[in-house]
Amino acid sequence: xxxxxxxxxxxxxxxxxxxxxxxxxxxxxxxxxxxxxxxxxxxxxxxxxxxxxxxxxxxxxxxxxxxxxxxxxxxxxxxxxxxxxxxxxxxxxxxxxxxxxxxxxxxxxxxxxxxxxxxxxxxxxxxxxxxxxxxxxxxxxxxxxxxxxxxxxxxxxxxxxxxxxxxxxxxxxxxxxxxxxxxxxxxxxxxxxxxxxxxxxxxxxxxxxxxxxxxxxxxxxxxxxxxxxxxxxxxxxxxxxxxxxxxxxxxxxxxxxxxxxxxxxxxxxxxxxxxxxxxxxxxxxxxxxxxxxxxxxxxxxxxxxxxxxxxxxxxxxxxxxxxxxxxxxxxxxxxxxxxxxxxxxxxxxxxxxxxxxxxxxxxxxxxxxxxxxxxxxxxxxxxxxxxxxxxxxxxxxxxxxxxxxxxxxxxxxxxxxxxxxxxxxxxxxxxxxxxxxxxxxxxxxxxxxxxxxxxxxxxxxxxxxxxxxxxxxxxxxxxxxxxxxxxxxxxxxxxxxxxxxxxxxxxxxxxxxxxxxxxxxxxxxxxxxxxxxxxxxxxxxxxxxxxxxxxxxxxxxxxxxxxxxxxxxxxxxxxxxxxxxxxxxxxxxxxxxxxxxxxxxxxxxxxxxxxxxxxxxxxxxxxxxxxxxxxxxxxxxxxxxxxxxxxxxxxxxxxxxxxxxxxxxxx
Numbered sequence: 001x002x003x004x005x006x007x008x009x010x011x012x013x014x015x016x017x018x019x020x021x022x023x024x025x026x027x028x029x030x031x032x033x034x035x036x037x038x039x040x041x042x043x044x045x046x047x048x049x050x051x052x053x054x055x056x057x058x059x060x061x062x063x064x065x066x067x068x069x070x071x072x073x074x075x076x077x078x079x080x081x082x083x084x085x086x087x088x089x090x091x092x093x094x095x096x097x098x099x100x101x102x103x104x105x106x107x108x109x110x111x112x113x114x115x116x117x118x119x120x121x122x123x124x125x126x127x128x129x130x131x132x133x134x135x136x137x138x139x140x141x142x143x144x145x146x147x148x149x150x151x152x153x154x155x156x157x158x159x160x161x162x163x164x165x166x167x168x169x170x171x172x173x174x175x176x177x178x179x180x181x182x183x184x185x186x187x188x189x190x191x192x193x194x195x196x197x198x199x200x201x202x203x204x205x206x207x208x209x210x211x212x213x214x215x216x217x218x219x220x221x222x223x224x225x226x227x228x229x230x231x232x233x234x235x236x237x238x239x240x241x242x243x244x245x246x247x248x249x250x251x252x253x254x255x256x257x258x259x260x261x262x263x264x265x266x267x268x269x270x271x272x273x274x275x276x277x278x279x280x281x282x283x284x285x286x287x288x289x290x291x292x293x294x295x296x297x298x299x300x301x302x303x304x305x306x307x308x309x310x311x312x313x314x315x316x317x318x319x320x321x322x323x324x325x326x327x328x329x330x331x332x333x334x335x336x337x338x339x340x341x342x343x344x345x346x347x348x349x350x351x352x353x354x355x356x357x358x359x360x361x362x363x364x365x366x367x368x369x370x371x372x373x374x375x376x377x378x379x380x381x382x383x384x385x386x387x388x389x390x391x392x393x394x395x396x397x398x399x400x401x402x403x404x405x406x407x408x409x410x411x412x413x414x415x416x417x418x419x420x421x422x423x424x425x426x427x428x429x430x431x432x433x434x435x436x437x438x439x440x441x442x443x444x445x446x447x448x449x450x451x452x453x454x455x456x457x458x459x460x461x462x463x464x465x466x467x468x469x470x471x472x473x474x475x476x477x478x479x480x481x482x483x484x485x486x487x488x489x490x491x492x493x494x495x496x497x498x499x500x501x502x503x504x505x506x507x508x509x510x511x512x513x514x515x516x517x518x519x520x521x522x523x524x525x526x527x528x529x530x531x532x533x534x535x536x537x538x539x540x541x542x543x544x545x546x547x548x549x550x551x552x553x554x555x556x557x558x559x560x561x562x563x564x565x566x567x568x569x570x571x572x573x574x575x576x577x578x579x580x581x582x583x584x585x586x587x588x589x590x591x592x593x594x595x596x597x598x599x600x601x602x603x604x605x606x607x608x609x610x611x612x613x614x615x616x617x618x619x620x621x622x623x624x625x626x627x628x629x630x631x632x633x634x635x636x637x638x639x640x641x642x643x644x645x646x647x648x649x650x651x652x653x654x655x656x657x658x659x660x661x662x663x664x665x666x667x
Contacts, residue, residue, distance in 0.1 A: 009043075009046055009053060012039065012042060012043050012046070013043065013058060013059055015039065016036075016039050016040060016043060016059040017059055019031055019036055019039070029201075032316060032387070033085070033284070033313055034087060034313065034315065037085050037087075037313075040059065040060070043058070043059060043060055044060055047060060060303060060304070071143035071144055071145060071208075071210075072143070072144040073137070073141050073142070073143060073144070074132075074134055074141060074142065074143075074144045075140060075141045076122060076134065076137075076139070076140060076141060076142060076228075077169060077228065077229055078169065078228040078229055079139050079140055079301075080120060080122060080136045080137075080139050080142070080171070080228075081139060081301060081304055081305060081306050082136075082139070082304055082305060083287065083305060083306070083309055083310060083311040084305045084310050084311070085285075085310070085311050085312075085313050086310050086311065086312050086313070087312070087313055087315070089262070089266055091310075091312075092262065092265060092266070092288065092310070092312055093262050095288065095310045096110075096262055096265075098307070099290055099295075099299070099307075099308065102298070102299045102307060103290075103295055103298065103299065107260055107261065108290055108291070108292070108295060109237070109239075109258060109259070109260055109290075109291035109292065110258075110259045110260070110265060110288055110289060110290060110291055111237070111238035111239045111242075111256060111257070111258060111259070111288075111289045111290075111291045112256065112257050112259050112265050112268045112269070112286055112287070112288050112289075113225055113242070113253050113255065113256035113257075113286065113287050113289075114225075114253040114254060114255050114256070114272065114283050114286065114287070115283055115284055115285040115286055115287045115311050115312075115313070116173035116175055116223055116225075116253060116281070116282075116283055117175065117198075117199070117200045117281075117282035117283055117284040118173035118174050118175030118176070118199075118200055118203050118223075118281075118282075119135065119136075119173065119174045119175070119200070119203050119204050119207055120135070120136040120171065120172075120173055121133055121134065121135055121136070121145070121149065121171070121172055121173070121174055121222070122134045122136075122142070122169060122170070122171055122228060123149070123155070123169070123170050123171075123172060123224075124167075124168070124169045124170075125158075125159055125165075125167070125168040125169075125170070126166070126167055127164075127166060128158050128159040128164040129157065129158050129159075130149075130150070130155070130156070130157045130158065131146075132144065132146050133145055133146045133148075133149035133150075134146075135207065139304060143208075145207055145208075147212040148206075148207055148209065148212050148215040149174070149207075149222075150212065151212050151213075151215045151216035151220070152174065152220045152221065152222050153219075153221075154221045154222050154223075154251050155222050155251075156249045156250060159248040159249055159250070160248060160249035161247050161248050161249065163232070163247075164248060165230045165231045165232045166231040167229065167230065167231040168227070168229075168230045168231070168248075169227070169228040169229040169230070170224050170226065170227055170228070170245060170250065171224065171225065171226035171227065171228055172222050172223055172224035172225060172226075172250075173222065173223055173224075173225070174203055174207060174220055174221070174222050175199065175200070175203055175220070175221055175222070175223065175281050175282065176199040176200075176202050176203040176206070176218070176219075176220060176221070176281070177199075177219070177221055177280050177281050178199065178280055178281060178282070179280065180199075180218070180219045180220075181196065181198075181199040181202055184196065184202055184218065185202075186445075186446060187446060187520055187521055188520075190441065190444075190446040190447070190512065190520065190521075198282065199281070199282050200282060202218075203218075203220060206218040206220055207220070211550065214522065214550075217522065221251075221281070222251060223251050223252060223253050223254070224245045224250045224251060224252050224253070225241075225242070225252065225253050225256075225287070226238075226241060227241050227244075227245070235293065236292065236293060236294070237291045237292050237293060238289045238290075238291050238292075238293065238296075239256070239258045239291055242256050254279075255268075255271075255272060255275070258291060259288075265286075265288055268286065269286050269312060272286055273314065276314070283314075284313055284314055285311050285312050285313040285314050286311070286312045287309060287310075287311050287312075288309065288310055288311075288312060289308060289309040290308040290309070295308060296308040296309075316377045316378075316387075317347060317377060317378065318347070318375050318376065318377040318387065319345045319346070319347040319352070319375070319376055319377070320345070320373060320374070320375055320376075320390065321342045321343045321344075321345040321352075321373070321374060321376060322342065322343045322371070322372070322373050322374070323340045323341065323342060323368065323369070323370055323371065323372050323374055323386075324341055324342070324343060324370070324371075325340075325341040325370060326338055326339070326340055326341070326357065326363070326368070326370055326401050327339050327341055327408075328403070328404060328408050329433075330407060330408065330409045330425055330431065330433035330434055330437070331434070331437055332434055332437035332438040332440075332441050332515060333424070333434075333515075333517065334424040334425040334426065334427075334428060334431065334434055335422045335423075335424055336403065336407070336408075336414060336422070336423050336424065336425065337356060337357070337358070337359065338356075338357040338358075338359070338360065338362075338363055338401070338403065339354055339355070339356055339357060340354065340355045340356075340357055340368070340374070340386055341353070341354060342354060342355060342374075342376070345376070347376065347377070347378060347384070352376060352378075352384045354384070355376055355384040355385055355386050356384070356385065357386060358385075359421045359422060359423075360402070360403040360423065361421055363401050363403075364400070366386065366388065366389060367389060367400065368386060368389055368401065369389070369394070369398040369399065369400060369401055370398065370399075370401065371394070371395045371398050372389045372390070372393075372394055372398065373389070373390040373393035373394070374386045374387070374388065374389050374390065375387045375388050375390065403423060407425035407427065407431060407433075408433075409425065409431050409432050409433035409434070410425065410427050410430055410431040410432060410433070412425050412426060412427035412430075412431065413426075414426075429567060435462075435468065435469070436458070436459065436462055438470075438515055439458050439462065439467060439469075439470060439473075440455050440458045440459075441513075441515060442470045442473075442513050442515070443458055443473065446512060446521070447509065447512050447513035447515075448502045448505060448509065448510075448513045449502065449509070450473070450498050450499060450502045451494070451495075451498040451501075452491070452494045452495040452498050453473075453495060453498065453499070457484065457495070460484050460485060461473075461476070461484070464480070464483060464484070466480050466483075469571060469574075470513070470571065470575060471571055471574035471575045471577075471578050471580075473499060474499060474502075474503060474575070474578035474579050474580060475578050476496070476499060478492055478493075478496055481495055481496060502580075503579045503580050503581055504581055504583065505580065505581070505582055505583065506528075506582070506583050506585075507528040507531070507533075507534060507537065507582045507583060507584065507585050508521070508524035508525045508527075508528040508585075509524070510534070510580070510582040511524040511527065511528060511537065512524050514562070514568070514572075516558060516559055516562045517558040517562070518554055518555045518558045519555060519558070519559060522550070523550070523551065523555055526548050526550050526551060527540070527545065527548065527551070527559070528585045529585055530544070530545075530547075530548050531585070532584055532585050532586070533584045533585075534572075534576070534582045534584075538563055538569065538572065539563070540559070540560075540563075541560070542556045542557065542559075542560045545559055545560070547619065550616075590620060590621040590622060593621040593622055594621075594665065595618055595621040595622055595623035595665070595666075596621065596622030596623065597622060597623070597624075598622075598623045598624070598634040598635060599623070599624045599625075599626055599632055599633050599634050599635075600618050600623055600624065600625050600626070600633070600634065600635050600636070600637060601625070601626055601627070601628065601629050601633050601635075601636050601637070601645060601649070602614055602615065602625065602636075602637050602639075603636060603637070603638050603639065603642045603643065603645040603646055604638050604639030604640050604641050604642030604643070604646070605639045605640045605641055606637075606639040606640075606659050606662075607639070607640075607659060608659065608663070609659075609662075614637065614662070617666050618666075621666065628645075629645050629648045629649050629652065629654065630652075631652060633649065633652075633654050634654070634655070635654065635655050635656070635657055636649040636654050636655070636656045636657070637656075637657045637658075637659075637662050638656050638657070638658060639658075639659055
């Protein structure tokens with residue numbers, strides 16, 4: 001191998017692993033599946049010509065997913081393989097020919113089924129009861145996410161029917177329905193967090209949360225399509241697997257078919273392509289498998305791919321249009337976002353006239369310019385984005401786009417925090433666009449939820465000079481509302497009554513409406529439950545906040561900084577004076593509880609409580625939780641598979657509580 005060839009090969013390996021990391025770990029892919037597969041095929045071609053170059057660290061030797069710290073790693077009884085991809089009818093025909101050649105027979109049966117765009121998992125049932133769930137991981141071992149999977153409503157915790165096997169390991173896909181995805185992204189937008197690019201990335205991020213109570217809020221779903229192992233030994237075909245799993249009460253992929261030729265397979269593919277826009281979840285293709293399990297076993301595996309199956313991947317729906325301007329949008333926190341203003345084009349069920357360009361670095365990387373002809377697609381079939389520039393259609397005399405040095409709304413010099421991609425307008429109190437965006441958010445569904453006060457109404461109120469800050473909303477008169485364009489008796493009455501109704505607001509919603517950085521719905525509830533009243537909320541210390549299970553340094557710092565601002569405190573005073581009444585939350589008090597002043601250590605797996613929730617219950621009752629056992633430890637709470645901590649506690653004579661003892665003690 002020449003040094004130049006060596007460098008090219010190593011660079012290609014590195015590039016593929018980088019894209020792998022962005023896809024599976026960061027959940028922010030920067031290239032399409034088709035582009036990724038093209039890179040992988042280039043690597044495979046090199047390694048086919050030079051097999052002596054292949055090392056165990058080559059991307060061709062491992063399933064493209066990594067393990068997550070924080071979860072126990074467990075081996076798969078049967079490896080979880082990844083599928084080779086095809087993108088044309090001709091490539092599917094080639095697959096059929098390979099199968100026929102390997103089996104030595106013509107026209108074998110195939111099972112065609114939906115390719116769910118989610119996270120592959122392996123689920124184990126023993127004597128009909130759910131006992132374990134594991135991610136794909138590296139194909140040989142994965143993360144034990146059993147507690148997180150238990151939160152999925154569509155996953156039965158026990159099997160049903162007359163023929164439940166003693167042992168079953170089923171393979172399935174965890175996914176996020178479209179409606180849930182949209183709700184999650186609205187919540188992330190409300191807390192100034194980056195939006196998920198698509199439902200698959202949101203599902204992946206959800207499964208990797210360490211607190212199952214947070215996973216439960218994500219409303220994940222699951223569908224099954226395969227069996228890795230089962231004790232009855234009666235199943236003979238892939239087609240039977242779907243029927244068998246369904247009889248046991250497991251949700252299966254919605255569409256599957258038994259096919260005997262390329263044409264039958266293609267009829268199924270075309271049917272699914274027409275059905276795809278109507279589905280409530282994402283699919284990205286059709287999986288085609290040799291139907292007979294004995295045939296699958298005979299064909300075996302090539303590297304990390306089974307020889308008996310391929311995935312036919314749908315191309316993302318795309319459209320070609322022209323950028324006639326790049327504008328800059330100022331968010332409520334001052335973040336400046338470039339937006340492509342497009343010649344309107346119909347794409348995936350709607351007319352697209354604008355597409356986010358995310359940030360200046362993205363514009364520079366893709367070299368996007370005003371006047372360019374571009375290919376756009378809906379990221380995850382949801383968020384419009386510019387995929388690439390059609391360079392051979394670029395008009396002459398175009399110029400590279402640069403982020404303005406001043407805020408387009410107020411003229412303030414923009415700032416960039418070291419380590420952040422985003423640039424911001426620092427004029428938080430005087431920037432008209434920031435103030436408008438904060439008012440729109442304040443009145444919106446995620447915050448005060450003022451009916452009949454949408455974005456356009458807020459814009460009209462600001463333009464008329466009636467509202468400049470949130471507290472102004474609650475002293476609006478009917479006379480002022482009558483001056484809004486198109487407002488008559490009914491619309492005035494409806495909006496006025498909505499404003500009065502909104503004055504009685506829960507403390508968590510009020511906190512959300514304030515727009516404190518990093519504070520979303522879940523965090524608001526945690527803090528409100530600790531504070532109890534708006535008076536206490538306004539003076540909470542960082543130490544108090546950090547005592548709350550689930551509150552970290554970043555949130556605590558942002559919270560304290562917000563309330564340290566005199567203008568923020570003055571605006572809260574005005575809101576209260578104008579009739580807003582954040583309702584107090586009942587704070588549980590445990591006086592003289594036996595846990596008060598005691599030190600606990602948790603070890604092993606509890607069935608009814610996560611480690612975090614058990615610690616929170618102890619702290620509510622005045623106890624303290626530490627990580628290591630010592631002479632100062634008062635109690636060890638030991639769940640299943642307790643290890644060295646249990647042994648050390650026994651040696652030191654420390655009282656040990658099992659889960660039942662703990663449950664009795666906390667009441």
